[in-house]
Amino acid sequence: MTQDERVADRQAAEEMPWGEVTPDAARRLLVAAVEAFAERGYHATTTRDIAGRAGMSPAALYIHYKTKEELLLRISRIGHEKALEILRHAADGEGDAADRLAEAVRSFVRWHAGHHTTARVVQYELDSLGAEHRPQIVELRRRSDAAVREIIESGVRSGEFDVPDVPGTTLAVLSLCIDVARWFNTEGRRTPDEVGALYADLVLRMVGAEPRPAVAQK
Amino acid sequence: MTQDERVADRQAAEEMPWGEVTPDAARRLLVAAVEAFAERGYHATTTRDIAGRAGMSPAALYIHYKTKEELLLRISRIGHEKALEILRHAADGEGDAADRLAEAVRSFVRWHAGHHTTARVVQYELDSLGAEHRPQIVELRRRSDAAVREIIESGVRSGEFDVPDVPGTTLAVLSLCIDVARWFNTEGRRTPDEVGALYADLVLRMVGAEPRPAVAQK
DNA sequence: GGTTGAGCTGAGCGGGCGCTTAGGACCTCT
DNA sequence: AGAGGTCCTAAGCGCCCGCTCAGCTCAACC
Incomplete structure (x- = not known):
């Protein structure tokens, strides 16, 4: 690998959707797998x-991946890490609980709609992972759940929210967002931003948050 | 087929989950298929x-069904018909819009939780149906969507509800209920009735319905 | 009591699956 | 020029898939 290629790899990792996957052939295979698994x-x-x-x-597949399942595992782990990062960023953000919850839902939904092929694989093919790979993914999901529950709990403590059943409502919020990956269609009438805004509301x-002025939407 | 068998068939169709599927061997195969497809x-x-x-x-399978896909089609159609029946019953029921919407969500969720193996097949294996079988299922889903939209529209008209985006909210309500089939687990802490009550609320x-006294929950 | 037909099984066909292996093209460094 | 290493392909192995078919059993009828 030359110096130039190393630079290209580093840039790719920062800017592209699957930039962390190198070399190029491995990434092309992985992108192809995401499309095929989603379809x-x-x-x-x-x-x-x-x-x-690809x-x-x-x-050629077996030069870069040991098995077909390893492809699914890498897709699933990268996707779940991205999902967790989005939720943690919102949970650790500025503003009151309502701001943070709205931002969490908006960005989480935007990702599920905008990357609905990836999200479909990430959210719905989990059972296809064998028992030896599933636990690490389940752990990432547990932490995503915790991020949302954290926001809701803080809103209840501050009196902003009225939530009788915090775990149940957390589950429902995540469930609502995740299911976007199932029904969202690029040819549909709504953009990812519009769905995000609707769902945040x-x-x-x-x-039970107080109604608030609509945020500027692009 | 004897007179007694005909009576048994009719009773089965009225009382059992898959009672409309006869003869007995065909039903056993179908039940086995539901379990396997869901798992x-x-x-x-x-x-x-x-x-x-079974x-x-x-x-033996090919005596009762032409192909493996015909099994999926029969499961999917019966399930979608049941789902539509539940929603239509609620939409055509007594009470104001809030009563009817709560009843629709409660019974729809209860079905998805209580029959989550069936519901999982019905809701998530639709893409496995070939192009020649899918349209009849899509039509049933369209009518389910219409039933919920009908309730929400009537609540908006009567002033009971405050819903800026009726199609979007209809989609979200159905999506929330359907996703119960994905996460519901019999070993979990909630009963189908409890999830139904939580989701209706x-x-x-x-x-944006006015808060109302909690209904008695079993 | 012989015939029929429905329901089922054992054996197996053709084909596509996940994955392996031997070897070749091309690059880099000596 | 030659060696070594990386990345890829052509061919194909062993397996299991959806599905078929000849033949068996047995209850229901003449």
């Missing part, structure tokens, strides 16, 4: 299909 | 597995 599901996708989409022979109503 | 997904389930769970040889908040 047809993990089990219905063949390694020949993935390799074909413009390679079936055998709905969630604030769910927690 | 592992349609594509990961083999016809040998289905037949094995205590039959692999070839959350949805009434989403549509």
